[in-house]
Amino acid sequence: MMFNSAGSPLIIQGDQSILLDLHDPRAEDARKDIASFAELEKSPEHIHTYRLTPLSLWNAAAAGYSSETVLKVLDSYSRYPMPSGLDTKIGEIMDRYGTITLRESEEDAGGDRKLLILQVHDPYIYKIIENTKSVEKLLLPRREDDGASFYLHPMQRGNIKQELIQLGYPVDDLIPLKEGEPLEIGKLEQTVSGGEFHVRDYQLQAADSFVGNMEGGTGYGTVVLPCGGGKTIVGIEVMSRLKTQTLILAPNVSAVHQWKRELLDKTNLSEDDIGEYSGQRKEIRKVTIATYQILVWRPDIDGDFPHFDLVTRSSWGLIIYDEVHLLPAPIFRVTAEIQAVRRLGLTATLVREDGKEKEVFSLVGPKRFDVPWKDLESRGWISEAICKEIRVELPDKDQLKYATADKRKKYRIASENERKYDILDYLIHHHPQDQILIIGQYLEQLEEVRKRIDAPIITGKTPNSRRDELYQDFRDGKIRVLIVSKVANFAIDLPDASVAVQISGSFGSRQEEAQRLGRILRPKEQSAYFYSIISRYTVEEEFGMNRQKFLAEQGYSYLLEVWDA
Template structure:
C-alpha cells in the first residue's frame, strides 16, 4: 500500500468522512474505508462516507478488527481525529458479540440466547415488551426461545442495537450428489466468495450475502456453493427469464439433468431436488386478507440450501417467511446491498451479513468484467415542455423531464456513433419506449411481452440477428445478454441507486470492446437531482461519469 504526506481523509465531528479524490492514494483509501463505511455523496472532487452501526457490524462479520479500523483512520486522516468519533466507533463496535444464539442441549425445537460479558444487558432485554413475547428468561444471562422465532429475535435485537452471533446448528438437508463438469472452472474470487460463505462449515457460517458485480458470475458462485454442500436446493429468482437462466446454467455446468432441476412459477409448478422459483409466485395471493399459498414450497422438501438471487430486491413477504426458516443455509447474491427502503438491516439479520465483496474496478482490471465508460448526456426541454414543466405539480415534473423530446434525437446520434455495436435502450415509461421503437423500427420488450416472445428476442440479440433492443424495467433484473456493449438509459425509477447498478451490469460481461453507458438527463429539472443520487453507487465502485452537453455528441 502506498503512503504519502498528502493524506486524503478529513474526519469531521458529525461523523462524516470526506475523501479527497485528487490524492495519489485515493483508490487505496477508498478500498480500505469502504469495508467499514457507507458512501453518502460523490461529487467529483470529494466523496463523503459515514460509519454506521450496520457498516461496522458487517465489518465485524468478516473479521475486520477494531484496531484495523482505528489505525486505518489514523493513517489516512489529514487532521487529528475528533475524540468523540473514536469513542462512538468503539462503542458501536463493542455492541457486537455480546449476544449468542446456541442450540438447546436436549430439545431441538428450542434455542438458547446467551448474554456474554455484558453486565445489565440481561435486564435490558427483559424490559423490552416486544422481546417478552418471543424470549423467556431462563436464568441469569440466558433466555430460551422457540426455534421458529430465531429470525424474529435476531431482527428485534438488531433494531435495539444488539446484533446476534448465531452459532445454532443448521440442517443438512437431503443429499444430492453431483459434480461440476470438467469445462466449468471457478475463478479465484468466486472460490474465495464460496469459502467466505461456508468457512469450514463451522457453526456461525453458512448464511450471508455475497456482493459481486453484474456479469462477474454470481450464478457460478451459487452453483459452486451447491456443489460444496451436495444437498437439495431451493433457488429464488426475480422473474421467469432469470429462473430459466439458472436452470440452463445448472444443467450446462453440472452433472444434474432435466429431471433433477425444475421451474416453479406462474407457468410451471414442478418440485425437484433443485427447484428454481420466482419471487412473484411466492408472494401471490388471492387478496390482501388471504394466505400466501405458495409459501408451502419452503416445506415441500428438506432443503439444505436456499439461494436468494438479487437479494437486494427481496419482497417484504419473503422477509417474513425467511425469518421462520433460519435453520436452513441461506445465500444471498447481489450486485449491491443498497435498498431505497433502507431494509439492509433485514437482509443482514434474516439472510445474513455481508460475507464477501469484490470491488468492481478490481475485477475490471483483471479482465473478469468489461471496461466501461459512463457518460451523462445533458438534454434540454423545448419551449412547449418548459411551459408544461413550470406549471406542473411536483409529481408530474419528473415525467415531463424524463420524456423530453430532445432525447429521441440524442438516441439517434448515439446509435450513429456506435452503429456496429450491440445496443440496449432502457427506460421507465412505456409510452416513451414505444415512441422510440416506432421512430427507429426497433423491437421492444416490456412486462406485458409474452415469455415466449421475450425468449425469442433475447435469442435473436445473442445471435446478432438484431443489433438494438428496447427494454422496460425488465432490464433491471437478471437477463443474459453477454454481447451488449452500449446501454442508453432514457429514464429511471427516480433516484434508485440499485437500478443504476443493475442497468450498468447489463453491459459488463467480459468482451474485447469497451462498453459505454449513456444516461440521458434533462438539465435544470428534478431529473438532475435524481441522477446525482443514481450515480452514487457506481461512483463508489470507482466509475467516473463524464458529463457532456447533447451538442458534443
C-alpha cells in the same frame, strides 16, 4: 497523532461522516480501503461523503474486522487529527456484534428439536432485552443458573434477530444448520455447450467465505459481486460443495430460465432434477427454481400467501436468494421461519430502496464476501466501462408545463423530453458495430423509440416465451438494438451488449443504476459505454446524481456532456 497533508485524502468528522478528497494522490487507495466499513452518501465532482453506520460496521465485524483495524485505516489516510471520542463510538458499535449469541441447548423443545439459548454477554444489554416488551414476549423464562441468558423456542429464531437488530443489537447465530436431503451435484470440466469450465479464484474465495468449516456461525450470509462477475457460478460452486437439495429464488421467469440453463450446462444435473415454480409451472424437484412473484402472490390483499409453503415443503439443505436486494418484504416473514437452513444471498449491491438492509443482514446473513468492481475490471473479468451523462434542455413548449407541475409530474416531463430522441439517434449511429440496449422507465416513451428506430421491445406485457426468444436473438447477434423496460434490470445475461443508453430511470434508484450498467459489463475486447440522457435544469439532474452514488463508490465517474439542441 501527527498532522498529515499531501497524501491524506480523508477528513474524518465527529458525526461519523468521512470526506474523501478525490484530487488527493491516495484517494483511490483510500476509497478501496474504507469501502469495507463505510457507506457512500454523496458523490459530487470533488468531494465524496461516506458515513460510518451501524450496519456498515457490523458487516465489517462479521467479516473479521476489528475496531482497531478500522481506526488504523482511518488514521493512515486522515488529513487531520481524528475527532475526540470517535474511537470509542466505533468500538462500541462494532463490539455489539458478538455480544448476543444464539446456541442450541440440551433442553427439549418438542418435535425432535432443542430449545435455543440467547446468550447475552453484557449485563446492560441483558437489562434492555429483559425490559423491552417486543423482545421479552418472544422469550421463555430466563435460565436460573446464570442470569445472563434466555431460553428461546426454535420457531422464534428469526423473529428475535429482527427485533434485536431494530434495537441496535445484532445476533451472532452460532447454531449449526441442518444438512437437508442429499443430492449429488458435481461441476463439469467441459460444459455441455462445449467450453472449458473454470471457477475463478475470487469465486472460490466467495464460496469459501460462505461455506466456512460447516460448523456453527457458517452457511448463511450474502456474497456481493459486480454484475457480470459470475454470481451464478458462486451459487453452483456452493451447491457442488454442500451436495444437498436446493431451492433457488429468483426475481423473474427469465432469471429462472437463466439459472436452469447454467445448471444444465455446467453441472451433472439433468432436466428431471430441476423444477420451475412460477406462474406458468408448479414443479417441485431436487433443485427447484422459483420466482419471488409467485411466493408473494395471494388471491386478495387480506388473504394468505398460498405458495409460502414451498420454502418448508421439502427438505432443502440450501436456499439461494438471487438478487437478494430485491427480496420482497413479505418473504422476510417466511425467511424468519427457516433459520435452520443454509441461506445464500447473491447481489451486486446491498442497497435497498425500501431501507430494509437490516432485515437482509439479520435473516439472510451478513456480507461474507465483496470485491470492488474496478478490481475485476483491472484483471479483465469484467469490461472497462465509460460512463457519460448527456444533458439536454427541455423544449420551449414544455418549460411552462414543467414549471407549474408537482415534483412527480416534473420528473415525468423531464424524463420524456422529446429532445432525447435526437441524442439517441446520434448514439446508435455513433456505435455502428456495437450491440445496444436502450433502457427506459415509461412505456409510452419506449413505444415512441420503437417506432423511430424499428427495433424490438421487451416490456412487462411481453410474454415470457417471447422475452426469452428476443434475449437469445440478441445474444446470437441477430438483433443489434433491443429496447427494454425495467423488467430487464435484473438477472439477465446479455454478454454481447457493449452499449447501454438510459433514456429514463426510476427516480433516484441506486440499485437500478448499478444493474443497468451491469447489463454491459460481461468481459469483451472493447470498452463498454453507458450513456444516461438527462434533462438539464430539472429534477432529473438531482435524481440522476443520486442514482450514480453506488457506482461512484465502486470507482466509476461520469463524464458530463451538454447537448446543444
